Amino acid sequence: MELANHIKVERCTALKSATKTEALHELLSLLENEIKPPEFDGVAKEIFYREQIMSTGIGQGIGIPHVRYPGIQEPILIVGIHPEGIADYASLDDEPVCLIFLILVGADRHKEYLRLLSLLVSKLKTPGIRQRLHAAAQEENAAQTIAKILKENDS
Amino acid sequence: MNAIHLFLSEHLAPDALNALLLLGVILFGGGWVGRTFQKLKIPQVVGYIGLGVLLGKTGLGLIDGSTMTSLQPFSTFALGLIGFMIGGELKAKTIKKYGRQFITILLMESIGAFLVVSLLVGFAAWLFFQDIAFAIALGLLMGSISSATAPAATTDVLWENKTKGPLTTIILGIVAMDDAVALLLFALSSSIAGALIGGGNSSLGASLLDLLWEIGGAIALGCGAGFGLKRIVRGFLEDDRILVFSIGAILLLIGLAQYLGVDIILAAMTMGFTLSNFAPRRSKTTFSLVERFTPPVFVLFFVLVGAKLDVGQLGTVSLVLAALYLFGRIGGKAAGAMLGATLSKAPASVRRYLPFCLLSQAGVAIGLSIVAGQNFPGPLGDTIVLILTATTFVVQLMGPPLVKHAVSKAGEVGLNITEEDLIRRSQASDIADENIPQIKEEDTLESILNVFAQRDNLYYPVVDKQGNLTGILPIEKLKDAFVATDIAPFLVAHDIMEPSEFHCQYNTPATEVKELFKKSGIASLPMTNEKGQVTGMIEYRRMQQHVARKLAQLKNKATALEDA
Numbered sequence: 001m002e003l004a005n006h007i008k009v010e011r012c013t014a015l016k017s018a019t020k021t022e023a024l025h026e027l028l029s030l031l032e033n034e035i036k037p038p039e040f041d042g043v044a045k046e047i048f049y050r051e052q053i054m055s056t057g058i059g060q061g062i063g064i065p066h067v068r069y070p071g072i073q074e075p076i077l078i079v080g081i082h083p084e085g086i087a088d089y090a091s092l093d094d095e096p097v098c099l100i101f102l103i104l105v106g107a108d109r110h111k112e113y114l115r116l117l118s119l120l121v122s123k124l125k126t127p128g129i130r131q132r133l134h135a136a137a138q139e140e141n142a143a144q145t146i147a148k149i150l151k152e153n154d155s
Numbered sequence: 156m157n158a159i160h161l162f163l164s165e166h167l168a169p170d171a172l173n174a175l176l177l178l179g180v181i182l183f184g185g186g187w188v189g190r191t192f193q194k195l196k197i198p199q200v201v202g203y204i205g206l207g208v209l210l211g212k213t214g215l216g217l218i219d220g221s222t223m224t225s226l227q228p229f230s231t232f233a234l235g236l237i238g239f240m241i242g243g244e245l246k247a248k249t250i251k252k253y254g255r256q257f258i259t260i261l262l263m264e265s266i267g268a269f270l271v272v273s274l275l276v277g278f279a280a281w282l283f284f285q286d287i288a289f290a291i292a293l294g295l296l297m298g299s300i301s302s303a304t305a306p307a308a309t310t311d312v313l314w315e316n317k318t319k320g321p322l323t324t325i326i327l328g329i330v331a332m333d334d335a336v337a338l339l340l341f342a343l344s345s346s347i348a349g350a351l352i353g354g355g356n357s358s359l360g361a362s363l364l365d366l367l368w369e370i371g372g373a374i375a376l377g378c379g380a381g382f383g384l385k386r387i388v389r390g391f392l393e394d395d396r397i398l399v400f401s402i403g404a405i406l407l408l409i410g411l412a413q414y415l416g417v418d419i420i421l422a423a424m425t426m427g428f429t430l431s432n433f434a435p436r437r438s439k440t441t442f443s444l445v446e447r448f449t450p451p452v453f454v455l456f457f458v459l460v461g462a463k464l465d466v467g468q469l470g471t472v473s474l475v476l477a478a479l480y481l482f483g484r485i486g487g488k489a490a491g492a493m494l495g496a497t498l499s500k501a502p503a504s505v506r507r508y509l510p511f512c513l514l515s516q517a518g519v520a521i522g523l524s525i526v527a528g529q530n531f532p533g534p535l536g537d538t539i540v541l542i543l544t545a546t547t548f549v550v551q552l553m554g555p556p557l558v559k560h561a562v563s564k565a566g567e568v569g570l571n572i573t574e575e576d577l578i579r580r581s582q583a584s585d586i587a588d589e590n591i592p593q594i595k596e597e598d599t600l601e602s603i604l605n606v607f608a609q610r611d612n613l614y615y616p617v618v619d620k621q622g623n624l625t626g627i628l629p630i631e632k633l634k635d636a637f638v639a640t641d642i643a644p645f646l647v648a649h650d651i652m653e654p655s656e657f658h659c660q661y662n663t664p665a666t667e668v669k670e671l672f673k674k675s676g677i678a679s680l681p682m683t684n685e686k687g688q689v690t691g692m693i694e695y696r697r698m699q700q701h702v703a704r705k706l707a708q709l710k711n712k713a714t715a716l717e718d719a
Contacts, residue, residue, distance in 0.1 A: 053597045054647050064645070107654065111635055114651075118639035125641065 003119040004151040012079040012143035015100070020089045024048070024065060027080045027102045035072075043069050043104060057091025060130060064120065066103040068113050075116050076104040079150075081142045098137050099146075123150065177222060178455070181210070185454035193315075200311045200457050200555045207461020208548070218462040226459055231419060233456030235409040236449050237307050238420035240314075241331045242377070242427025243442045246435075250328070253321075256505070257328045260495035264329065264513055265302035265336040267491020272483040273298030279479050283472050289535060292348035296531075296539055297476075299344040300523045301484040303337035305515040306330040306420065307460075308551060311453060312558040314446075319571030319709075320716040321502045322562060326512045331424055334519045335370055338418070341523050342366045348531065372417035377425025380408045384426065385434045388441050398444040405445070420519075443573075460551060463521070465544055473538060477545045484546075488513045504716060508561035515554035516547050570713045574702050581665035586698045587682045587691035593618045594628055596649040600636055603648055607633060614679035614694055617652040622688040624681050626652035658683050661690060668693060 011030060017023040028044050035043060046067045050056065057063045063086075078101075085096025101120055105113035124130055129149065136145035185203050192202035210217045218226075250257065277294020281287060309330050313323055342363060384404040391397050405423060412422040430438045489510030496506035524543035528536035562568055572580075592606050594617045606615060607630065617626040632651045636643065657671055658681045668680060672695045682691035 050649060053649050056645070058645050066650070068650075110632060110651070111638075114635055114639040114642070117642045117645075121641040121645070 003116070003123055006075055006077040006116065007079075007147050007150045008077075009144055009147045011077065012081065012147045014142055015080045015082040015086075017082075018086070020051070020063075020086050020097075021048075023080060023082065023086055023100060024051075024102070027078050027100060030078055031076065031104075034076075039069070039071050043067070043072075047102070055090040055092075057089040057097050058121075059091055059093040059095065061085060061091075061095055061098040061134060062124060062130070063089050063091065063097040063100045064103065064117070065100065066105075066113070066117055068105050068107045068110070070107040072104050072106040075106075075109070075112055076102075077116070077120070078102040078104075079143075079146060081137045081146060083138050083142070099133055174222070174225060177218065178226075180217075181206075181458045182451050182454055184210075185458050189454065199315060200308045201552055203454055203457035204308075204461035204551050207458040207463070209461075210458065211462025212465035213548075218459070223459060223463060226455070229452060229455050230459050231409055231413065232406065233449075233452045234307070234420050235405050235412075235423040236445065236452055237310060238331070238423030239405055239427040240442065240446065240449070241306060241310060241327055242424035242429075243431040243438070244327055245331075245424075245428050245431075247432045253324055253328065256325060256496070256499040256501045257332070259499035260325060260492055260501065260505075260509065261329050261333055261336060263495030263498070264488045264491035264509075265333050265340070267489075267494070268301045268484045268487035269298040269340050271298075271487030271490070272301040272480055275479045275483040276476055279476060283475075288351040292351050292531070293535060293538065295344035296341070296348055296527050296535075297480055297542065299337060299340035300520050300527070300539070300543060301480060301487070302333060302340055303516060303519045303523065304330045304333050304488075304513050305519065305551075305554075306334075307453070307456065308515040308555050309512060309558050311457075312555045313562065316559060316562060316568045317571045317576060318562045318567040318569075319713045320504070320565060320567035322504050322508055322512070322565045322716075323567050323571070325501065325505050325509060326558075329509075329513070330515075331420065334418070334420065337519060337523065338366055338369065345527070348535075352531070352535065369416065369418050370421060372415055373412060373419070373421035374425050376408065376412060376415065376417060377422040377427075378429050380404060380411075380422070381426040381429025382433070384441075385430050385438070389434070389437060394440065394444055397441055398448065401441050401445050402448060460547075463544075473541050473545070476538065477542045480542055481546050481549060485510075485514065502716065504565035504567075508565045511557040511561035514550045514557055516543075516550050521547055566716060567713070570709045570716075572706070572709065574706060577702055577705055578665045578669055582661065583659045583663040583665065583668055583680075583682050583693060584661040584691070586665055586668065586701050587661075587693045588612065588697060589682075589691040591615060591692040593622070593689055594648045594652075595620075596625055596647060596652075598648045600633075600643045600646050600651075603628065603633060612692070612694060613696070614692060616655070616681045616689040616692050617648050618689050624655055624658060624683050624687060624689045625649070627655045627679060627681065628652045629679070655681055659693070660684065665698075668698070672698075 013027070013030060015023050015026055017026045024047055025044070028040070028047065031043070032040065046069055047065050050067050051065065055063075056065045080100035080102065082098050082100070085098045086100075087096045089097035091097055103113070103116055103120070105116065124133075132149050133146055136142050136149060139145055184206050188202035188206045189199035192199045207218070208214055211223075212219075273294040275294075276297045277290045280293045281290035284290060309326060313326065342365070384401065387400050387404070388397050391400070405426070408422055408426055409419055412419045427442075430441065492509045492513060493506055495501075496509060520543055524539045528540045531539075591612060592610065592615065594603055594606060594615045596617055596619055613630045615628045616624055617628050619625050626649075628648060628651065632653060636646060636651050657675060657677060659668055659671070661682060661684070663682075671677070671680060678695050680693045681689055682693060684690050
């Protein structure tokens with residue numbers, strides 16, 4: 001599994017919402033065509049339930065909401081970009097979250113799920129990547145740039 | 156009006172109670188009565204016999220002589236099945252171990268009853284009838300019949316209560332074999348009685364020869380059939396086929412035994428003994444299949460035993476003789492059994508409680524009384540038949556509760572249970588680990604690891620803030636999480652748990668739990684209360700360990716009783 005295979009420009013979006021709840025709804029709305037109700041509502045509920053258990057804001061301006069849900073065929077990764085940062089994300093370091101990576105994987109694909117999370121986190125830990133991503137978030141065509149950064153040199 | 160009357164009399168006449176309807180009444184009523192008696196903690200066999208008394212000659216008269224004759228093959232079949240099952244429980248090892256005790260106690264209790272009853276009944280008969288020859292003949296014949304003990308009702312109590320231990324072993328051996336002693340004593344008494352008052356068999360020699368044929372033939376036939384069945388079941392794996400062949404073989408054996416005029420119970424017992432001792436592992440399936448087949452046949456058998464009894468015709472003299480027979484038999488058997496147990500150094504429980512277990516009389520005793528009735532027509536034969544009918548009624552109703560009392564006191568109840576029995580008697584709370592730590596959904600990998608490190612369970616329940624079950628955390632999922640060390644600090648139990656599709660409550664029968672494990676392929680099952688809060692966890696692996704441990708404990712308990 002490679003992270004690049006799961007990065008799609010059309011799934012990278014600049015967020016207009018100001019709060020965490022709105023932002024997550026906005027990200028999920030990108031999937032409305034792919035996931036039909038009632039699964040869609042189930043996925044949304046599960047995302048918010050997971051946030052209730054413990055916030056997925058891992059610090060340094062990054063949030064990774066992630067769930068497994070029955071019926072999801074291929075792993076889905078959506079990137080939300082918020083140049084000013086979402087202040088109410090309840091991140092570990094209490095900093096506003098500028099980049100949200102929403103991960104959805106099938107309920108029975110436990111290993112793939114952990115692998116995708118792991119690939120993303122190690123990518124974000126690569127020296128300089130976070131700075132480049134944050135800088136890109138301020139650009140006008142942030143989505144393309146961010147997708148490009150995430151796809152590059154994945155090996 | 157006439158047409159209606161005609162219609163009703165045609166369709167609702169008493170003789171419309173056809174054989175199948177009667178069988179239905181017997182089995183359905185028997186099942187119901189058995190259950191009720193079991194709830195009242197009285198052996199179910201008492202209920203069956205009581206139902207028979209109600210339906211038979213003494214009661215409503217629904218089962219009359221001709222019905223009884225037409226249902227007789229079922230009774231014979233039941234006797235064959237009882238013999239077969241007893242034979243299956245007797246192991247050569249046990250006989251070697253208990254052989255001396257068997258023989259000593261068997262001879263003492265049979266001869267004890269024979270002597271006491273002969274003296275008491277003979278003396279009373281002399282007082283009543285002032286005829287010494289008649290008194291001696293009656294005393295001897297009644298004495299010899301008194302030594303017989305019916306295995307059916309006694310073993311039914313043992314099987315119902317799943318007993319195991321020295322007392323059970325001795326009872327099984329004795330009730331099955333003392334009929335042979337009774338036959339021998341009867342043959343001797345019959346010859347003496349014949350010489351004293353005329354009638355009876357021609358000579359002692361001929362009687363003994365008959366007896367030799369009856370016993371020797373039965374053993375030879377049973378051995379042959381046992382080896383034959385062993386060869387047949389060896390080739391089959393399907394339960395259905397083994398059952399058909401086994402029942403077929405038992406029926407064939409009974410039929411042949413009847414045809415050849417040899418002892419049916421002994422023949423069937425030898426067959427069971429041969430099969431279980433020469434093919435100990437393979438025959439386990441055969442016996443457990445046949446055992447499952449027996450209940451309706453036994454119910455029918457005991458109901459018919461009750462129906463056969465007619466206690467309405469007793470006069471004062473017969474009542475006194477019956478009472479003497481009864482007390483003499485109980486006293487003689489008790490004294491003989493205790494003396495035999497002491498002489499052969501049997502365990503204390505045998506010495507103390509065996510006398511309670513030798514009361515039952517049925518088929519053989521009634522059969523012998525009928526033979527006496529035929530061989531000695533007139534007052535002698537009639538008195539014997541009447542007394543035996545009355546006393547059989549009493550001992551059949553008194554015997555089983557006393558057997559139950561004895562085996563309970565001896566501590567042997569519930570020791571002979573299989574894994575299936577144990578599971579059938581258990582519920583979820585018996586096999587669940589109720590102290591299992593609960594992992595909270597928000598627990599981090601580090602705290603989860605602590606839980607796994609402290610215990611050897613492989614599955615833990617995951618709960619929400621209210622303690623409600625939300626999933627299961629198996630050790631494999633935890634292992635997967637270690638591969639992704641980068642993300643470990645951000646993961647909580649909710650991220651790596653499995654959804655819990657099944658759960659049970661404390662009172663869910665263990666059979667259902669086992670079935671669920673088998674059908675769904677899960678390895679653990681959480682136990683919850685009505686609110687959905689977790690109260691325990693059942694792991695398949697631990698359930699098996701629990702059952703194995705419990706069975707070993709019961710086995711040890713039975714072994715300890717032997718040394719007591």
